[in-house]
Amino acid sequence: MNQALSPHAKHYPTPTVMVDIVIFTVEDELLKVLLVKRGIEPFLGHYALPGGAVRIAQDACLEDAARRELIEETGVANTYLEQLYTYGNAQRDPRGWTVSVAYFALVAASEVQLKAGSDAAEARWHSIFGNQVGLLLAFDHAHILQEAIERLRSKLDYTDIAVHLLAQEFTLGEFQHVYEIIMQEKLNKSSFRQRVDRAGIVEPIAGKMRTGANRPAQLYRFVSSEGKRVFFPRSIAWAESKHQRNP
Amino acid sequence: MNQALSPHAKHYPTPTVMVDIVIFTVEDELLKVLLVKRGIEPFLGHYALPGGAVRIAQDACLEDAARRELIEETGVANTYLEQLYTYGNAQRDPRGWTVSVAYFALVAASEVQLKAGSDAAEARWHSIFGNQVGLLLAFDHAHILQEAIERLRSKLDYTDIAVHLLAQEFTLGEFQHVYEIIMQEKLNKSSFRQRVDRAGIVEPIAGKMRTGANRPAQLYRFVSSEGKRVFFPRSIAWAESKHQRNP
DNA sequence: GTAATAGTGTCTCTTAGACAATATGCC
DNA sequence: GGCATATTGTCTAAGAGACACTATTAC
Numbered sequence: 001m002n003q004a005l006s007p008h009a010k011h012y013p014t015p016t017v018m019v020d021i022v023i024f025t026v027e028d029e030l031l032k033v034l035l036v037k038r039g040i041e042p043f044l045g046h047y048a049l050p051g052g053a054v055r056i057a058q059d060a061c062l063e064d065a066a067r068r069e070l071i072e073e074t075g076v077a078n079t080y081l082e083q084l085y086t087y088g089n090a091q092r093d094p095r096g097w098t099v100s101v102a103y104f105a106l107v108a109a110s111e112v113q114l115k116a117g118s119d120a121a122e123a124r125w126h127s128i129f130g131n132q133v134g135l136l137l138a139f140d141h142a143h144i145l146q147e148a149i150e151r152l153r154s155k156l157d158y159t160d161i162a163v164h165l166l167a168q169e170f171t172l173g174e175f176q177h178v179y180e181i182i183m184q185e186k187l188n189k190s191s192f193r194q195r196v197d198r199a200g201i202v203e204p205i206a207g208k209m210r211t212g213a214n215r216p217a218q219l220y221r222f223v224s225s226e227g228k229r230v231f232f233p234r235s236i237a238w239a240e241s242k243h244q245r246n247p
Numbered sequence: 248m249n250q251a252l253s254p255h256a257k258h259y260p261t262p263t264v265m266v267d268i269v270i271f272t273v274e275d276e277l278l279k280v281l282l283v284k285r286g287i288e289p290f291l292g293h294y295a296l297p298g299g300a301v302r303i304a305q306d307a308c309l310e311d312a313a314r315r316e317l318i319e320e321t322g323v324a325n326t327y328l329e330q331l332y333t334y335g336n337a338q339r340d341p342r343g344w345t346v347s348v349a350y351f352a353l354v355a356a357s358e359v360q361l362k363a364g365s366d367a368a369e370a371r372w373h374s375i376f377g378n379q380v381g382l383l384l385a386f387d388h389a390h391i392l393q394e395a396i397e398r399l400r401s402k403l404d405y406t407d408i409a410v411h412l413l414a415q416e417f418t419l420g421e422f423q424h425v426y427e428i429i430m431q432e433k434l435n436k437s438s439f440r441q442r443v444d445r446a447g448i449v450e451p452i453a454g455k456m457r458t459g460a461n462r463p464a465q466l467y468r469f470v471s472s473e474g475k476r477v478f479f480p481r482s483i484a485w486a487e488s489k490h491q492r493n494p
Numbered sequence: 495g496t497a498a499t500a501g502t503g504t505c506t507c508t509t510a511g512a513c514a515a516t517a518t519g520c521c
Numbered sequence: 522g523g524c525a526t527a528t529t530g531t532c533t534a535a536g537a538g539a540c541a542c543t544a545t546t547a548c
Contacts, residue, residue, distance in 0.1 A: 012300045016261045017335070017346055053259045054335070056344040061336035086333040086348050088301070089308035097303040099264055099346070101333050173500070188538050214499035215545035435511050461526040462518040
């Protein structure tokens, strides 16, 4: 049933190819992921990652397919999108051998316009606690989500991707706070600022401050490094080596 | 032609799924990659990465397909194998929209038994200079190879995967030398030893030494960390910050 | 004034890298 | 002894983390 014939040399039947996206945002002090309620079998009524079959007539490449899904669901066209991993086996879909190329995206909550996709009854943000949402997900999506969360946490450690979870203008305090929400631990303020400063990934917006019931904070904007990710020379924190001054 | 119908909801035609492997070894002071000469069209007579279509009747999952190819080509069953990236678009194969899930493997030259695969006329090691071999490769395989080399170099920086390029027993000098061959630069001896020592990734084999025209060297073996990769707290060398004591 | 957050400075600790000294085999 | 490589030690510098201090707004 799932074994369409391939035109290649030996005519092996080929698996169905899907693209699924783990879309993260940070909102209300929580890391959240976008999930859609399935309107069709299998797993009718269960929540799942947004995604669908690759459409070879429309999509020039896999990333285009992922970006199409991302725009359909959130309306956000230009944001951080990265291929996560490709899952393929005979068990993950009851209909047979399938391959899912999973991507993960980071969007600023303020820029998202949720629209219900054509075959998704409902698309909603779900809070992440630990390594999961408190729901049974369709297919192996709980597993994919878990690996995406691990990848996100691991990349926060040595790259600057977290800026893509923020609005265009942000304070260093907000930037640090995003780290703290996702990593679930407090960071050192001066280390964080020094690290961000040396990496040259943000620049102050002259004369722009965020005011509130406290000292106004300088607003910054992300300095695009032309596709090149910024890496930090050291991990932001290295377990086993936390020390106190007065033990 | 390439658009077999998928059994899924909207019956989109689905691309062909292939698995390709970049198999690295270090031999004769050089980083090498295994390439096979294609015996069929397209790209008949060109060199290509070992690989082929996923066989959904035989392969339980994508990694099994990759491991099957690896064993067919090298005879090596248990070694380092990691998913690299998934390439999928309409242009990479003249026959139409295809998806290739690329893996990369590290093997010890001493453990390889090259066998010509069934549809590969010739399988041979090719030396890598810079980011390429001196050959025109089939499909987008030059691009895949380049990304695999980058990934390998990048991972040497913060993981211990290079041990998989060595025989079971090796000296620290040999271990360091593998790094130097791949990274194309000399490393500091005491830093290297300190780093390897602290990471606890190798252990001396009591009473076993490698002899030659010099002081005998202690032989070590890799300490398996039960599937967990070992990460180093810092990059092995961070550009822009090289300093000399007497400038 | 107080509360609250912004921003800076100082000290310590870990680890990489430069460089050198010593060790030990074979010839 | 001489050569070549192994192994260890000492010093410096970069950068992370602890902690504390000052700054500036709203109230």
